Amino acid sequence: MKKIFLLLSLFLITGNFVFSQAPQLSENSKVSLLTCAGGDVLYYAFGHSAFRVQDSVLGIDVVYNYGTFDFNQPNFYLNFTKGRMIYSLSRRSFESFLFEYELEKRWVKEQVLDLNLEQRNQLLAFFEENYLPENRDYLYDPLLNNCSSITGDILKEQFGDAVVFDGSYLEKRYTFRQLVRQFLNVNTWSMFGIDLAFGSPVDRQATVQEHMFLPYYAMEQLRHTTLNGKPLVKRERTILDYNEHSQSGFFPLSPLFWFMLLLAFTAIITYFDNKHKTRSRWLDFTLLFISGLAGTFLFLLWVAADHTSTPYNYNILWAFPINLGVAFAFVFQDNIPKWGTKYLWFALSLIVLVLLLWIIKVQIFSPVLIPLLLTLVIRYLYMIKYSKL
Numbered sequence: 001m002k003k004i005f006l007l008l009s010l011f012l013i014t015g016n017f018v019f020s021q022a023p024q025l026s027e028n029s030k031v032s033l034l035t036c037a038g039g040d041v042l043y044y045a046f047g048h049s050a051f052r053v054q055d056s057v058l059g060i061d062v063v064y065n066y067g068t069f070d071f072n073q074p075n076f077y078l079n080f081t082k083g084r085m086i087y088s089l090s091r092r093s094f095e096s097f098l099f100e101y102e103l104e105k106r107w108v109k110e111q112v113l114d115l116n117l118e119q120r121n122q123l124l125a126f127f128e129e130n131y132l133p134e135n136r137d138y139l140y141d142p143l144l145n146n147c148s149s150i151t152g153d154i155l156k157e158q159f160g161d162a163v164v165f166d167g168s169y170l171e172k173r174y175t176f177r178q179l180v181r182q183f184l185n186v187n188t189w190s191m192f193g194i195d196l197a198f199g200s201p202v203d204r205q206a207t208v209q210e211h212m213f214l215p216y217y218a219m220e221q222l223r224h225t226t227l228n229g230k231p232l233v234k235r236e237r238t239i240l241d242y243n244e245h246s247q248s249g250f251f252p253l254s255p256l257f258w259f260m261l262l263l264a265f266t267a268i269i270t271y272f273d274n275k276h277k278t279r280s281r282w283l284d285f286t287l288l289f290i291s292g293l294a295g296t297f298l299f300l301l302w303v304a305a306d307h308t309s310t311p312y313n314y315n316i317l318w319a320f321p322i323n324l325g326v327a328f329a330f331v332f333q334d335n336i337p338k339w340g341t342k343y344l345w346f347a348l349s350l351i352v353l354v355l356l357l358w359i360i361k362v363q364i365f366s367p368v369l370i371p372l373l374l375t376l377v378i379r380y381l382y383m384i385k386y387s388k389l
Contacts, residue, residue, distance in 0.1 A: 022128040024121060029055035031113050031120050033151060034063065034097075035219040037106040038183060040245055042190050044106075046183050047215035049148040052094060052110065053124055063097040064127045065090045067147030069140070083306035087140040087147070089130050098239065105242045111222050114234035119159070126158060142213075143176050143202065143309055149213040152221070156209075159227060166224040167208030176202040176309070177364055179214055185247050187368055192255045195366035196294070197301060199313030203364050259371040266375045270382050278334075279386050285331040287379055292324030314363045317350040318373055336387035344380045344387075351377060 036048040050065040068090035070076070079085055101108050115123070130136060140146060145153075155163045167173070174182075177198060184191040212218040225232040251257050266287075269280050299321050301310040326343060330336065336344075351373055358365050 022121070022125040023058055023060070025053075025055050025060075025117065025124060026057035027117060028057050029053070029060075029117070029120050031115055031123050033111045033113065033219070033222060034239075035109045035111070035215050036101055037108070037242065037244060039104055039106055044104075045190075046180075047148075049151050049215040049218050050097070051123075051127065051151075051154075053120075053127065054094070061094040062091055063094050064131070065092065065097065065147065066138075066150045081301075081305065083141075083308075083310070085140040086137050088138070089127075089136040091127075091131050101240055106240070106245065107238065107242045108240040109219065109236065109238050111219065111236050112234045113222075113232055114227065114230060122158060123154075126154070141308055144210070144213065146213055148215040148218045149210070151218045152209045152212040155225075155232075162228045163232070164226045165208050165212075165221055166226070167211075167221075169220060169224045170208070170211065173205045173208070174211070175204060175364075176206055176210075176213075179206065179211065179217070183214070185249055186366065187251075187254045187256045188247070188249060189255055192366050192368050195368075196315055197298070197313070198309050199302065199311050200363040201312060202309050203361065256368045256371070259368060259375070263371040263375045263378075266378055270378055273382065273386075277389060279336075279383070281331050281334065284379055284383060285327045287376060288323040288327035288330065291319045291376065292321055292327060295319035295321040296324055312363075314354060314357050315365065317354045317357075318369075318376065320347060320350060323347070330383075336383055341384055341387045344384050348377065348380050351380075 030053075032052045032054075034050045034052050036050075038045045038047045048067055050063050050067065052061070052063050054061040066087065066089050068088045069085070070088075073079070073086065098108065138145065143149075152165065177195070180194060180202075181191065184194070186192075186195075206213075208221070212221050222233050223236075266283065269283055273280055295316045298310075298313050298316045298319060301307060302313050302316070303311075322343075326340070330340065354365065354373070357363050
């Protein structure tokens with residue numbers, strides 16, 4: 001009794017329990033999954049999942065959160081770019097966890113799992129083992145190993161084949177790209193950047209369990225999951241009841257608007273270039289340099305990073321890395337070099353190849369890309385024509 005009193009006192013002071021070893025839960029204990037609504041910031045847009053363990057007898061009410069990261073980690077942004085992002089399991093009081101979502105007015109729902117006492121203690125022991133300093137960090141993957149996908153992994157690891165994920169509730173099995181697009185408007189800079197960085201691997205269908213990388217799908221999946229032939233979810237309740245955060249885009253700030261503006265601007269400049277039989281070298285340099293720079297970055301994400309979602313990215317066919325060097329070769333002289341005409345025809349053929357790969361669904365590209373591709377085609381064709389003058 002004294003030990004429990006000391007633990008409670010420490011909790012009141014720090015907001016966290018400090019266990020020398022996982023305590024044995026009472027019959028009044030519960031283990032549940034918390035699902036939190038998406039927010040306005042990109043890394044909140046898809047929602048959040050966490051486990052809650054509570055026991056009124058022991059005075060325990062804590063949340064085990066696998067979605068914890070620290071912007072102040074050494075080389076945070078470099079590691080993020082290289083696909084070596086480290087996330088951690090954190091443990092906090094339920095009240096402090098909930099406070100953040102109340103401030104942001106994001107709904108929180110709870111699914112109490114139908115587990116016997118032995119299974120609840122098994123999960124608590126697992127969480128506590130995971131929370132040890134040497135175990136709490138893990139290599140994050142936004143599609144395959146995140147705070148939500150871990151839900152299914154933990155249940156499978158702890159209860160094996162007794163857990164069955166029934167996917168009959170899915171209208172269809174979506175690809176990873178389709179799943180991400182359900183939560184982000186295609187015509188936003190965030191989604192355009194994601195579409196640009198994602199390679200062809202994300203255009204395969206996700207398995208039933210892989211859909212759980214999104215918290216909303218993890219919540220729905222648990223409603224259609226059985227443990228030893230019985231429904232895994234005992235009951236559900238809404239803890240915080242707020243409306244979904246809606247995306248309200250402003251078209252003049254969207255990528256489609258700016259790419260259409262670039263297309264119109266390029267068409268006008270090309271018209272006057274053709275009329276006056278000249279070439280706007282600064283425009284050609286800018287288009288070649290930026291597309292080459294983007295392609296170089298995408299190539300590095302393919303070959304030099306550890307991301308599972310960025311290899312085999314055929315965006316580098318239109319954002320061709322060699323354009324970076326060609327930009328400088330074309331800018332210092334008005335005439336197009338002899339080899340330049342062949343290169344431009346080659347660049348045009350790569351854009352055609354992009355369209356072919358899109359049609360046969362080897363990789364799905366952002367539709368926002370269309371005016372940008374047309375912009376490149378217009379200038380490539382004009383430079384070829386100009387080289388013959």
